[in-house]
Amino acid sequence: MTKETKRAFRPIPRVPAIECVLKPEAARRKAIPPAGAPNEKYLRSSIRAYFEGEPGCDLRWISEIVRAAPVHARSILETGFTQYVSTEKYRDLMDRL
Numbered sequence: 499m500t501k502e503t504k505r506a507f508r509p510i511p512r513v514p515a516i517e518c519v520l521k522p523e524a525a526r527r528k529a530i531p532p533a534g535a536p537n538e539k540y541l542r543s544s545i546r547a548y549f550e551g552e553p554g555c556d557l558r559w560i561s562e563i564v565r566a567a568p569v570h571a572r573s574i575l576e577t578g579f580t581q582y583v584s585t586e587k588y589r590d591l592m593d594r595l
Contacts, residue, residue, distance in 0.1 A: 541567065541574050548591070549582050557587070561594045568595045 541564065548560040564571035572595045575588075582588040 538570070538574065541571055542578060545571070545575060545579060545591075549579065549585075549587055557590055557594070560591060564591075564595060571595060 544555070544560060544563045547555040548557070572592070575591065575595070579588065
């Protein structure tokens with residue numbers, strides 16, 4: 499192995515395990531989505547595309563996207579898309595969550 503290769507494959511340093519005792523302030527922290535979950539920007543733009551009727555962005559499509567992070571998607575939907583509350587698309591999507 500060359501010096502560059504050794505540097506590239508340096509082992510990850512070990513971090514002491516965190517205790518699993520929940521303190522009251524830790525319980526109030528925002529939940530971290532799973533690694534495979536879509537990020538907030540992707541969820542927002544996908545939900546916006548669904549509401550704006552972009553081609554191919556139907557209820558089945560958006561349901562597949564929000565299924566990975568339903569709590570996060572519901573939060574985004576309830577806070578960022580209130581202008582669509584009276585629409586059928588909004589009710590259908592909320593039913594899926």
